[in-house]
Amino acid sequence: MSNLAQKRILLGITGGIAAYKSIELIRLLSKAGAQVQVVLTDGAKAFVTEMTLQAVSGxxxxSALLDPNAEAGMGHIELAKWADLVVIAPASADFIARYAQGMANDLLTTLCLATESPVLIAPAMNQAMWKHPATQANSQLLHERGVMSVGPADGAQACGDIGPGRMSEPSDLYNAMDAHFSASRQEQDLLGQHWVITAGPTMEAIDPVRYISNHSSGKMGYALAAAANARGASVTLISGPVQLPSPQGVQVVPVKSADAMLAACVNAMTSQADVFIGAAAVADFKMKTVCDQKMKKQADSDELTLTLVKNPDIIATLAQQNRAKTMVGFAAETHNVLEYAKSKRERKGLDIIIANDVSRTDIGFNQDSNQVTVISANDTWTPDKAAKSDLAVQLVDFIQHHLSNLHSSQ
Known part of the structure; x- marks a missing residue:
């Protein structure tokens, strides 16, 4: 039986071309046995009709805040109490801004302020609107208040732009909602904790079309983010370019370069985080000067010299600034794995380091499985090879145990 069976889902639809996807989401939820009630904003009516949504949801x-018939029984409060989960899909930049500022000037924002149930949003907008500092600040504020988020996805948009801003697919939203109700039955021992995790590769521009990067898929970092969130942690996932759906309930901050990743980490950790995990494969070097035009081959030479400089050491910088109570790093090595990992832990001032032998073709980069050795000041532990999702659960256990011991000794 689906975790969504008999669950009461209040689905808010805001204005945007992605509103048509919500029809498929309602169909999936209804097929799983969920009850769905729909609330439309005025903007959404330009894209989907009330008659269609009523037929699909039953x-x-x-849509009206001051509906005389519904408000005779305080209908908006009744709806807010009825829902087991409030989902806004798509969530426009305008809605996110109004919700973040506590406005209640239509039925949907009023419901979101009046409900005591969890709220999940699926942002959808033009890529420039999503990247705008105001939208990022509003999204971060909602995340800090416990609002879950799925997406946005990266890709081609209706306006012709390409980038992050597409609403996640209905199947991804369905899976996130199913996982939410599954996780609600799990032990929530990380409630109140803030975990910041980096994942994926960084991309260091050479010119407008070329860059330096690596083979990291981001799967390990994304699995860790999902595992920590499932146990109640508020998770900020700072991700290099990957082809992975956003984990349910996790605030994803997309970046490209090492400089951008460090800035995003500092921004996410303005107050001390409980745990930082540096799972990203950060490029060690970047161009000293990025060419503003595509570099051309020289007809009289078969060689090209690039001048590189060191990137910032993200995890060492954060450790020196005491940005988290527990600092965890990864050591991706091809030889002398444990020796290099131990040295790296001590040199960078980390509490825990997770050594990964990336010379093996059956684990590590771009693989669904992994095997690591976990090293702390007092322990060395090598769990069995496992799927990254299963290994992430074990690693979160180890890190939480370390954090609990830290608290008990203070």
Whole structure:
């Protein structure tokens, strides 16, 4: 039986071309046995009709805050109490801004302020609007208040732009909602904790079309983010370019370069985080000067010399600034794995380092499985080879045990 069976889902739809996807989401939820009631904003009516949504959901569609018939029984409060989960898909930049500022000037924002149930949003907008500092600040504020988020996805948009801003697919939202109700039955021993995790590769530009990067898929970092979130932690996942869906309930901050990743980490850790995990494969070097035009081959030479300089050491910088109570790093090595990992832990001032032998073709980069050795000041532990999702659960256990011991000794 689906975790969504008999669950009451209040689905808010805001204005945007992605509103059409919500019809498929309602169908999936209804097929799983969930009850769905729909609330439309005025902007959403330009893209989907109340009659269609009523036919798919089997319930009348609400859109007016001051509906005389519904408000005779304080209908907006009744709806807010009815829902087991409030989902906004798509969530426009305008809605995110109004919700973040506590406005209640339509039925949907009023419901979000009046409900005591969890809220999940699926952002959808033009890529420039999503990247705008105001939208990022509003999204971060909602995340800090416990609002879950899925997406946005990266790709081609209706306006012709390409970048992050597409609403996640209905199947991804369905899976996130199913995982939410599954996780709600799990032990929530990380409630109140803030974990910051980096994942994926960085991309260091050479010119407008070329860059330096590596083979990291981001799967390990994403699995760790999902495992920590499932146990109640508020998780900020700072991700290099990857082809992975955003983990349910996790605030994903997309970046490209090492400089951008460090800035995002500092921004996410303005107050001390409980745990930082540096799972990203950060490029060691970047161009001293990035060419503003595509570099051309020289007809009289078969060689090209690039001048590189060191990138910032993200995890060492954060450790020196005491940005987290527990600092965890990864050591991706091809030889002398344990020796190099131990040296790296001590040199960078880390509490825990996770050594990864990336010379093996059956684990590590771009693989679904991994095997690591976990090293702390007092312990060395090598769990069995496992799927990254299963290994992540074990690693979160180890890190939480370390954090609990830290608290008990203070």
């Amino acid at each position: 319930h009348p569609v609400r």
